[in-house]
Amino acid sequence: MSLLTSLIQASTRFQQAMDSRQASTDKPESEVLTESRKPEATGNPGGDRFTPSEQPTQNPADLKARKLPLNQYKQTVAQDLSFIRDTLRHKLAEYNLHPATALNVSKGETGETIVEGKVPDDVRDKIEQDLNNNRNFTEAFSRLSVSEPTLHFMDNALKLNQAYGVSNSLLNSLVSENQQFNGLQDVIHRYDSLRRNSHSEQVAGIAPQRYAFSLNTRA
Numbered sequence: 001m002s003l004l005t006s007l008i009q010a011s012t013r014f015q016q017a018m019d020s021r022q023a024s025t026d027k028p029e030s031e032v033l034t035e036s037r038k039p040e041a042t043g044n045p046g047g048d049r050f051t052p053s054e055q056p057t058q059n060p061a062d063l064k065a066r067k068l069p070l071n072q073y074k075q076t077v078a079q080d081l082s083f084i085r086d087t088l089r090h091k092l093a094e095y096n097l098h099p100a101t102a103l104n105v106s107k108g109e110t111g112e113t114i115v116e117g118k119v120p121d122d123v124r125d126k127i128e129q130d131l132n133n134n135r136n137f138t139e140a141f142s143r144l145s146v147s148e149p150t151l152h153f154m155d156n157a158l159k160l161n162q163a164y165g166v167s168n169s170l171l172n173s174l175v176s177e178n179q180q181f182n183g184l185q186d187v188i189h190r191y192d193s194l195r196r197n198s199h200s201e202q203v204a205g206i207a208p209q210r211y212a213f214s215l216n217t218r219a
Helices: 003-025 029-036 060-066 070-094 121-133 135-164 169-174 184-196 201-206
Strands: 103-107 113-117 212-215
Touching: 060 135, 060 169, 070 103, 070 121, 070 135, 070 184, 070 212, 103 135, 113 121, 113 135, 121 135, 135 169, 135 184, 169 184
Parallel strands: none
Antiparallel strands: 103 113, 103 212
């Protein structure tokens, strides 16, 4: 190899080295910093950046009350309501009274059926006598006089609990831990017992009241 060839190769290598150094120097400072400072991984791979806050624990008693088969209760009570309503309508037709005549039916102190309404006294007395002699009617009305107030209370209490989280200790006390003892008659018996023996402030709002079924009247 001649001296001239060696000088040419050395010059070429020197020029390449200078070009490479110049290209590195001309890079923007932001790129240099980006390359030199790699982000550090934090947390678990695929994990959330923030830890969600824990949900408040629900009251076990409220959850127990929500398991009540309220729709099943309503269907059972609706059967007695329908029977009472139809019987009274038949009585209006039987005595040639206007079908929109308002009637109120309640229980007297001795358990007899009492009828009130804008009808002649003699007709009212006959309707009362017929109803008191109708065993199916008296039994259905006796059931309704305790089942409907109980259902009304439970329905309102559960709606408040589900909508606003309002816990009702009275409702919770009516519900058994064993679902086998949460039939409608079981719950009615507990509720009626509390009403009859209501001496504390907790049950003051459900003191025994005279129940009346109204036909063709607004509540």
